[in-house]
Amino acid sequence: MNTEKKRILVLGGGFGGLAFAKSIDPSLAEVTLVDKQNHHLFQPLLYQVATAGLAAPDIAEPLRTLFSEQEHVQVLMDEVVAIDLEREWVTTPHQSLSYDYLVIALGGQTNYFGNEKWEKHASGLKTLADAHRIRNEVLGAFEMAENLSGDSEERRRLMTTVVIGGGPTGVEMAGTLAELAHRCFRRDFRKIDPKQSRVVLVDAADRVLPMYSEKLSRKAKKQLEELGVEVLTGKKVNDIKSRRVILDDQVIEAENIIWTAGVAANPLTEKLDTPKAKGGRLKVEPDCSLPRFRNAFAVGDIASLEDAKGVPVPGVAPAAIQMAKHVANVIDKEIREGLVVGDERARSPFIYRDKGAMATIGRSRAVASIAGREFSGFFAWFAWLAIHLITLVGMRNRLSVFMKWIYKYVNNKPGARIAWRPSPSKAKPRKKKQEALR
């Protein structure tokens, strides 16, 4: 047995990075976890920050706190600028970090499918900054509409939001926005009628939530429409301009346009000399390692894999967690048994266990597919609540979110409808090498 501790470098503090660092045997390895943010973000609830239901600290937990009791894990808030698989080191603006094993868990980013010019007109939803921007702009648009007198075309535009992408994030965004606009705002405004606002959900596919059965997709669509969402499926977005979405057969004028239609791998993958799949994701071997660099692994949204049963592993949190735990087991075994890197005795193939999926569509509405059975309506919604509370990281967050959901359910009003102006530019002159952290 090799008694020397191995140096493991984990890039990214999302679901994959966190699960790996929590799973690896502390007696075998020194782990360094690098993330450019100081927190783990519970992505599945990010749309709730954007739609004014939750505050940022409710769905985030400082990475240092998560590992404060684990002496073998060192957290660095720093930005990875280069990965050198040949020389086995990673570069940040502050340091070079060498490794024995590398776990790439950098996740994805919004993908405009080659139309990057759309980005300035249609906000993605991947970070807390995105969520706050969307919240400020949606709340601000209704305030602007209230200030207008007469000009009803502009007022209608201000009260229109287009969500592009009919996956879980798009469906949840659209449902919650419709609820906010049609119900919660009703008593609050005097001059405008929030019921006249529009929330339009656009997707090129012929149904929403294509990963579910057709029956559940139909139910989701029906629930969305009950909330007042206009669901436009089978409509390709031809162009996006300032406050304007251009489809084949119509042009929608909208103050706010939200893009949830695509995810691509972190752009750091571009420079890696290893096979890629669609969206720059890293093709991995059945054990989640890179083909030519068996001491480097990719897990979560940044990895592309058909598992040992031929199932394409989806880009969801449970898959990232399962891959990360699998990789921790592989590395544990390889170190413990003193095997050479890549020894097939340690390299069992990853098998994805689909525990089901669910999406909420506003208060008391959801669709769920659990253990082969399908649910919709209140029960699915309740299950959605429970699962998210259980899996949310941090007891404080669970308590806080639970209380806010009860409060919102009783009052039918989300609690975080606070917009604030962006910080005035207080351009502290910074030394170059510190800039990456800002």
Place this chain on the structure above:
Amino acid sequence: MNTEKKRILVLGGGFGGLAFAKSIDPSLAEVTLVDKQNHHLFQPLLYQVATAGLAAPDIAEPLRTLFSEQEHVQVLMDEVVAIDLEREWVTTPHQSLSYDYLVIALGGQTNYFGNEKWEKHASGLKTLADAHRIRNEVLGAFEMAENLSGDSEERRRLMTTVVIGGGPTGVEMAGTLAELAHRCFRRDFRKIDPKQSRVVLVDAADRVLPMYSEKLSRKAKKQLEELGVEVLTGKKVNDIKSRRVILDDQVIEAENIIWTAGVAANPLTEKLDTPKAKGGRLKVEPDCSLPRFRNAFAVGDIASLEDAKGVPVPGVAPAAIQMAKHVANVIDKEIREGLVVGDERARSPFIYRDKGAMATIGRSRAVASIAGREFSGFFAWFAWLAIHLITLVGMRNRLSVFMKWIYKYVNNKPGARIAWRPSPSKAKPRKKKQEALR
């Protein structure tokens, strides 16, 4: 009796504006409340957002929600750009608003006493944007220190914060920052020793909290020092440069500099042809109206008044609320009895009732002066908690803050240690007239 409803325009949704709009008789007036933010902000707890104890939505409540049941109050999220006292109207980028009565409750802003060039090096703390900037920069500085190897002078600088101003905000900021740095961070960092961090509180006066007795000031200083704050009283700030505070006898190198030393009136007062006091505050008659414009009133931090007993009314929330209620009574009476504007029968003088003051200095520590009696330590801290919970606006906020304080007390860790990078510039091209809302 005059049965026609009067048009009352209230500028500002702080403590004064809110109390006025809540107090005025709904049968006598139509009230329009203008604020450039969509929320009332509970300023006394703003330092808690800056020091990562609370989230923004915990201490803010949407103005529309606060008045959703009051049909006679119309809320406008808009920015006042000019006040014309002669013609009796107020201009915003969107509209002109005429009035029968005007209540100016625009509050104050950070005052650098003529050294506006210090602003870019020393952040004020008046808005949620200020609070988030300070939180991000203080948390970020410790992360940067953790990333450094060797260079201990820079590391010490990164771990140093200077708070300028020994009033309640400065004392509360310094105490909470010291607690955060010396205690909460202790378990979280591996390479730096947070105990080596410095929090320095600087004031030109010879003691902190000069509005309290000398005995309480001494106690506050002692409590601050127990938490590890270096209290430098009697030290004038000669200059502030990038990450450097220059006193008479020393220069302090500090990554973060926070300025809480002065408040000036909203700059809109500059153009008003009416007498001003120090910091541009509007001198008001004993009834809180402006000397030559008796249908215009100023309340709260923007007003300057010695009350009928010769007591200078302090710039604190209870004073703003009391003034606002007094003005509501004056206007109520004038309208109800059909008196001409300024009729002395309606114009009773305002008398300030000092219900005491308190400042917290970290967990379980505070100083308080209530009904002529003075307290310090745990009891004062407990009273501080209770009073702030009672006066916090909104039941949801009270519950949320209460829970977070219990959690923080038990865990000795604040819950909102989440920093996020500023939103990348997503420069949506905007029409000119909408810019004021952004």
